[in-house]
Structures are given as C-alpha cells and as structure tokens.
Amino acid sequence: MSPPLALDIDGTLTTSTGSLDPRLFDALAAWDAPVVVATGKSFPYPVALCHFAGLPERVIAENGGVVCTPDTVRFAGDRERAVRVIEAFESRGGDVGWSDADLVNRWRETELAVSMDADGTLLRDVAAEFDMEVVDTGYAYHVKTPGVEKGEGLELVAEELGFDPAAFVAVGDSENDASTFAVAGRSFAVANADDVAKAAADVVLDEGYMDGTLRALDAVRDAD
Secondary structure (H helix, E strand, C coil): CCCEEEEECCCCCCHHHHHHCCCCHHHCCCCCEEEEECCCCHHHHHHHHHHCCCCCCEEEEEHHHHECCCEEEECCCHHHHHHHHHHHHHHHHHHHHCCCCCCCCCCCCCEEECCCCHHHHHHHHHHHHCCEEECCCCCEEEECCCCHHHHHHHHHHHHHCCCCHCEEEEEEHHHHHHHHHHHCCCCEEEECCHHHHHHHHHEEEEEEHHHHHHHHHHHHHHHH
16 A cells, blocks of 8 residues: 655645646545645645545645644634734735735635745744744745644644554655655655755655656655
C-alpha cells in the first residue's frame, strides 16, 4: 500500500499560471492511501477540492488554523487579533490589496491574508505589536497566531486517521510547508519552491508545480 500524502495546493497542485492542474484528479483518485490537502487557503477551498476530486474531506487549512476530517473540525488561532492587526495596518497607511468583496478573507476562520503588493515590512512591524506573525507563502502575506502551523495540523490528522505522522509523504513549495516537512517522514519541494521550503525538504525536485508533484509520487511508488 502507498503511504499517506500531505499535499499543498498553490504552487504544488497547480500550473505556473495558478490554475489547478487537471492531472491532479486522476493522480489523487488512484492513490491507495489517505490524501490530506494542507494549504494556506481559507477553509472552504480545500474542502471543495476534496469534494470535486472525490476524496474524503481531510484538510489542513489556513496554515494549520483549521484541521478537518470527515468526523471532526478543529480550530486554532486568534482571528480577532488578526483583525486588529489589519485595522492598525490600514490606519498607518497600509493597503491589504483586495476589493470590497474580499473573497480571499471572507471565509477565513483563524487568520487573515494580505496581498503580496502590500508593505510587508510595515505589516510585520504591526503584527509584532500584537504578538502575531506574518508568513509569506509567495501568494499572500498571512497574519496568523504564532505556533499554529501546518505541521501541527498534520499531527492531529494523523492521530485521527490512526497513522504515525512519520508515515506521511509531504509535497509543497513554500515556507509554510516547512513545518509539514518536519513532521512527515519524507518530504519533497517542487522546483519552484522558496528557499525555506527547499532547505527543509528531504528532496528538491527538478520539476516545478504539478510536474514536480507527479515526479514525487512516481518516486514514492518506485521506492515502495
């Protein structure tokens, strides 16, 4: 049997233009072990991905702030404090960069995200005043509670599923995947990964985006 997987979405299951790579549907449907989608996106997005891929809703969302299995949903992180960070940031001239609809944050339960066009230095300075941290995923700045990580979420999901976290294989591309890589037994950074993810991974792939993820899955099959 194949090992369970923990897979990021953006930069990992997508094309270079940011759209979902359609090859993911066949690849994940054929995997004969649990697949956990671990992402910085707000909670509904990975749940929807699981739904349309025909997978049980095994999800780590919002950088570990939300952990979901078909039987339980758990939350960690102080969204209200993140709101105060954003309010202070905007009062000092910062711009979160989203439209009034703000579909990026509308359904977030535990953190808030700010556009990469925003003043990251100012945002980090303000967040520190509220004992919050900012994680740069390459797609947004995430204002989050320190200590809430994807890796912690993977430990919870693994316990729920009856696996040792070290049984998992993780694939990702960003600094928010480093904690997942630390918990999983094997980890792969796709070629487009940032320096933090590459340093944390066991293997840095030559291929990027979904090409890299498919290469990682092939390598795992060959090894097992």
